[in-house]
Amino acid sequence: MSILVLAEHNNEILKEATKKAITAASQIDKPVHVLVAGTDCTNAAKDAASTEGVEKVLLAENTQYKNLLSEPTSELLTDLMSEYDYLVSAATTNGKNILPRVAAKLDVSQISEIINVIDKKTFQRPIYAGNAIATVESSTDKNVITIRTTAFETAKETNSNAEISAVGIEKNPGLSEFIEEKVSGGERPELTSAGTIVSGGRGMQSGDNFKLLESVADKLGAAVGASRAAVDAGFVPNEYQVGQTGKVVAPELYIAVGISGAIQHLAGMKDSKVIVAINKDDEAPIFEVADYGLVADLFDAVPDLDKELEKIQK
Amino acid sequence: MKILVPVKRVVDYNVKIRVDKETNTVDLDNVKMSINPFDEIAVEEAIRMKEAGKCDEIVIVSLGPEQSKETIRNALAMGADRGIHVKTEHSPEPLLVAKILAKIIEKDSFDLIILGKQSIDDDCNQTGQMLSALLGCSIGTYASKVEIDNDALIVTREIDGGLQTIKLAKPAVLTTDLRLNEPRYASLPNIMKAKQKTIDEVEPVDLQIEMQPKVITKKIEEPPKRIGGGKVESIGDLVDKLKNVSGVI
Numbered sequence: 001m002s003i004l005v006l007a008e009h010n011n012e013i014l015k016e017a018t019k020k021a022i023t024a025a026s027q028i029d030k031p032v033h034v035l036v037a038g039t040d041c042t043n044a045a046k047d048a049a050s051t052e053g054v055e056k057v058l059l060a061e062n063t064q065y066k067n068l069l070s071e072p073t074s075e076l077l078t079d080l081m082s083e084y085d086y087l088v089s090a091a092t093t094n095g096k097n098i099l100p101r102v103a104a105k106l107d108v109s110q111i112s113e114i115i116n117v118i119d120k121k122t123f124q125r126p127i128y129a130g131n132a133i134a135t136v137e138s139s140t141d142k143n144v145i146t147i148r149t150t151a152f153e154t155a156k157e158t159n160s161n162a163e164i165s166a167v168g169i170e171k172n173p174g175l176s177e178f179i180e181e182k183v184s185g186g187e188r189p190e191l192t193s194a195g196t197i198v199s200g201g202r203g204m205q206s207g208d209n210f211k212l213l214e215s216v217a218d219k220l221g222a223a224v225g226a227s228r229a230a231v232d233a234g235f236v237p238n239e240y241q242v243g244q245t246g247k248v249v250a251p252e253l254y255i256a257v258g259i260s261g262a263i264q265h266l267a268g269m270k271d272s273k274v275i276v277a278i279n280k281d282d283e284a285p286i287f288e289v290a291d292y293g294l295v296a297d298l299f300d301a302v303p304d305l306d307k308e309l310e311k312i313q314k
Numbered sequence: 315m316k317i318l319v320p321v322k323r324v325v326d327y328n329v330k331i332r333v334d335k336e337t338n339t340v341d342l343d344n345v346k347m348s349i350n351p352f353d354e355i356a357v358e359e360a361i362r363m364k365e366a367g368k369c370d371e372i373v374i375v376s377l378g379p380e381q382s383k384e385t386i387r388n389a390l391a392m393g394a395d396r397g398i399h400v401k402t403e404h405s406p407e408p409l410l411v412a413k414i415l416a417k418i419i420e421k422d423s424f425d426l427i428i429l430g431k432q433s434i435d436d437d438c439n440q441t442g443q444m445l446s447a448l449l450g451c452s453i454g455t456y457a458s459k460v461e462i463d464n465d466a467l468i469v470t471r472e473i474d475g476g477l478q479t480i481k482l483a484k485p486a487v488l489t490t491d492l493r494l495n496e497p498r499y500a501s502l503p504n505i506m507k508a509k510q511k512t513i514d515e516v517e518p519v520d521l522q523i524e525m526q527p528k529v530i531t532k533k534i535e536e537p538p539k540r541i542g543g544g545k546v547e548s549i550g551d552l553v554d555k556l557k558n559v560s561g562v563i
Contacts, residue, residue, distance in 0.1 A: 067478070069480065070453050070455070074447065093473040093474045097443065097453070097456070098443075099443075100440035100441075101444065101446065101447040102447055103409070104412060104443070104444035104445075106408075108409070108528055109407050109408065109528040110408070110409075110438070112438045113321035113437070117534070118385070122532070126532070126537070127340075127436050127437055128331045128340065128434075128437070129434065129437070130537060131331050131333075131537065132333050132488070132534050132535065133332060133534070134535070135532045135533045135534075136532065137529065138528065140528050144443075172423065175451065175482065175545050176454075176483070177480060179479040179480055179481055180478070180479045182477045196563075199361070208474050218322070218491075220563060232492070235368055239476055239477075240493075247351075253556070253563065264331050270540055272430050273560075273562070274556070274560045274562050287487070287542065288543055289542040290542045290543070290544065291544050291560070292545070293545045294546050294547075294548070296543070296549075297376070301549055303318060305552070305553070306550040308549055308550065309551045312563070
């Protein structure tokens with residue numbers, strides 16, 4: 001019996017989060033198989049086939065899997081799981097949406113957002129916004145696991161070519177229908193895979209002022225994030241949110257601007273390699289986790305930082 | 315339309331919990347407890363549907379010790395109609411919670427079940443999805459907007475890259491995200507009124523559910539501490555350190 005990884009892709013290549021899930025899967029057991037589901041995704045299947053640790057790729061091409069809606073995708077996975085002991089996916093919105101539905105159908109618990117594989121049945125996962133780490137042990141033969149992407153390396157590209165075989169079932173529960181998707185973004189890197197992130201909090205005072213951060217981010221090739229307070233205040237959309245209930249990130253450099261450092265925000269960024277905090281309140285808890293704290297008014301400091309970075313670029 | 319809203323009593327979101335090093339557990343003595351924030355959003359959404367004339371009855375259910383009744387009362391004070399308290403010693407794992415909820419729904423049919431997307435204690439993010447599987451109905455997770463369209467629901471979901479809109483057949487399970495609404499405060503008259511509302515008590519055995527967990531927590535530890543607290547005097551100093559000490563720019 002082996003491990004099945006649910007892939008996310010853009011039809012051409014696998015998402016980095018999936019390549020991290022493949023790394024985690026390889027640490028649990030072998031062989032690792034990957035399910036690529038969607039339409040016109042043969043290239044993504046080829047990318048999966050040449051990823052280190054992957055021994056077989058299952059390709060399910062059918063319009064009902066196009067947007068990975070939970071109902072048809074969980075039906076397919078439940079069907080495939082008769083041949084596997086483990087189902088693994090990254091804890092992305094897709095993974096978190098689909099996997100628990102499969103787990104319940106298999107009558108097993110899901111182990112959410114593991115950060116460490118101790119052995120085949122024992123894993124570590126953060127609870128209470130990362131303020132405690134639980135070591136949990138599964139008592140079932142089949143296991144459904146999501147992984148926290150910041151805790152695992154990206155699986156490498158290899159020259160090998162794993163076998164690709166077509167799968168799919170005709171069963172469509174027909175309970176849901178895709179209407180549309182509005183994806184924001186553009187030139188900037190995605191929050192969860194960015195090497196540098198510049199985030200703003202309530203101290204930014206308005207959505208307009210986020211332009212100051214965008215200018216800095218552009219010079220650093222960084223993504224722009226936000227605290228829950230900034231999202232609550234309506235400055236930026238929810239997909240900017242870094243924290244316990246938003247995205248968990250661990251970039252090389254995290255610059256927190258006008259963010260006080262509530263527990264729920266720290267939960268989403270405290271594993272960043274280098275943390276910079278700019279805040280005028282020298283008592284702000286963000287300074288306790290910052291490597292470089294600057295007590296200053298952000299409306300002076302951020303334009304200064306922008307200028308300094310411009311000098312370096314020249 | 316009848317709506318069920320499961321709510322959980324959790325450590326208040328402002329509390330930084332402490333791990334007891336001797337017992338390897340989270341110290342919950344004298345810690346402030348509140349309704350899980352996402353569940354409060356779920357209660358609010360149900361009440362708004364009722365106010366819009368789309369819903370006839372809102373039932374609140376909570377699993378846990380005696381104090382869970384307070385959490386149910388909070389939701390009743392916001393405007394829900396009645397409560398069900400499923401008496402359990404601890405908070406069971408999501409699969410068991412989903413099984414209990416499915417049994418309650420089997421006895422007393424609901425058109426819509428609205429849950430928080432995750433509880434802020436165990437951070438599992440599973441119960442709604444599992445419940446939808448057990449009921450064999452549709453699921454709309456991370457909802458930021460819900461419209462009722464006759465026998466269907468149009469749900470806008472918060473996804474990693476932006477927003478996704480889907481149409482779901484009823485009955486449906488929804489889980490709430492942050493921006494769905496801003497929960498109201500209960501008014502004093504409503505708090506008084508809530509004291510008169512019924513809360514039925516149920517034991518898991520009455521529902522023929524075996525409370526055996528499938529995942530066992532072996533120990534709980536404190537995460538490694540991050541050593542921060544470093545300060546810089548100016549932007550010049552900061553940029554210099556980032557470039558020459560840390561090498562990250």
